[in-house]
Amino acid sequence: MYCDVLVVGASPSGIAAATSAAEGGAEVILLDKEMGGDFDHPANTFFDGMFRRAGLEVEEEYVLHDLEGMRIISPAGHAVEIPAPGRFIDRGKFDALYLGRAEGAGVRLMRGVARSAPLAGSGRRVETDAGEIGARVVIDASGVDGLIARKEGLSPLKHPEDVAWAAEAVVELSGLGEEKYFEYFVGSISPGWKATFSPGGGDLATLGVFVRGHGRDVRPFLDRFVELFKKYKSAEYDVSEMKVVSINRGGDAIAALPGEIVADSLMATGAAAGMSGIAYAMRAGTIAGEVAAGAVGSGDVSIRGFSPYIRRWRREFGLEYRMGRASLLTLGRMRDEEIDRLALGLSKRDLGVPGSFFRKGLSTGISLATTRPRTIPSLVRSFVEG
Structure with missing residues (x-):
């Protein structure tokens, strides 16, 4: 053949x-x-700005639930809200x-x-x-x-050592999937990156952890996050009724x-x-x-014939990926108490920046730096080393 x-x-x-x-x-x-x-x-959530940035169009036939934005939640529960339309999809x-x-x-x-x-x-x-x-x-x-x-x-x-290994639970709970914000939980609950809540419409949602530096088996982090999430939502829902439907695993090279x-x-x-x-x-x-x-x-x-592939990718996305790596490495060096202080400062700022998804991210990064200047040397070092 x-x-x-x-x-x-x-x-x-x-x-x-x-x-x-x-x-x-x-x-x-x-x-x-x-x-x-x-x-x-298993990946099931994206933001419209990323699709536009990649030259793609959102198509309603695979969309299960529309999102209004994201919340970044610190270990103490301080929330930074960023408006950014997104979708939970039927993969x-x-x-x-x-x-x-x-x-x-x-x-x-x-x-x-x-x-x-x-x-x-x-x-x-x-x-x-x-x-x-x-x-x-x-x-x-x-x-x-x-x-x-x-x-x-x-x-x-x-940097293969920095792959984030993931475990994600598909869960059911009456009305949970109707929420409008994707939520990132950062800090020691999921070392090196994030734990996530993705509302999928109706009673459907996913809870996931993306962990760097702790090997491939991150199920213990997922179990711990599920319990934390129940406490976090207990004032709004009867979390004792939440059922885990399935567990997915994978890796993310972010x-x-x-x-x-x-x-x-x-x-x-x-x-x-x-x-x-x-x-x-x-x-x-x-x-x-x-x-x-x-x-x-x-x-x-x-190899020479394929060089346009490398050049074009670097021109379109190289800077964003290096900035993303630098930000994650900086986050990974911060203690929970530092993240709490940073989130508290950011939560008092208006992050509803118009324009592209990249511009929103850049504006948030600038706000981070001005709120917590001590993070700048770490961010620069991570960017240069990347």
Whole structure:
């Protein structure tokens, strides 16, 4: 079996990469172990500004619940409220919509697992449980572990030790999903990043923890957060009736940053390349697919032929990811008491800044710095080291 471009992993970035490569004239196969079944894609919330920033449109057919913004909640319960329209989505419908568009562009969907992708002549020979596939270009979009990229000698994450490992509970409680704000809980409740509450409409919501520096098994942090959340909401709901429906696990490369993401006939994109977030990962995949199709067309599938992928991604998103990493590392160095004082100061400021999502984030960062000047050296150091 042969194709111009083989994309491994039907993640948002993988689907986008396959679609854009096919639209660029390449013969494309999209391979995933769950193809035709239920994908394990637990991410379910995004903000409209991020979609616009990535050149995407929000489509109501997969939206379950509209959000008005986010609250960042300190260990002592001080809340910083940021208006920012967002959505809780049905991931099954979301994935099906974009897979259908990939097929419409000419992508062949295939179920299987890729085990290796060694160089073979002017392409790669991919060993899968569905047989051998020859491809001029292989794009690894298989998630944060990036198994193909790593096996073939790349180090696609610059800081793999900073992957945030996640555990998320889908919960039911009468009326809980009707709330209008996504909530981030920061501090020692979820070291290194956040715990989250995502209202999904009706009685549905998710509670999650994203933890750095404590290994992959973060279930104890989730259990602790669920109990804290019940206390936090006990004045509004009969939390004794809250039921945990299911538990999802995964990893998020938000602080890992891209490392080596291209080799001859091989690219990594999305979480496999340290590019996290649904919208931003899809944009990264789109760029990768466009560059892959162009490289196949020109006959140059070398590292040099893929250089536009790196340049374009850095130009569009490099600064944001470095700023995000610096902010997370700074947060991780702060004690709960410091976070409380910072949140109390920010809660007295108007963070309803007009403009893009990036501008809102930048304004919040400026407010943080002026409220707590001692954080500036740590932020700068983290940015430079990133």
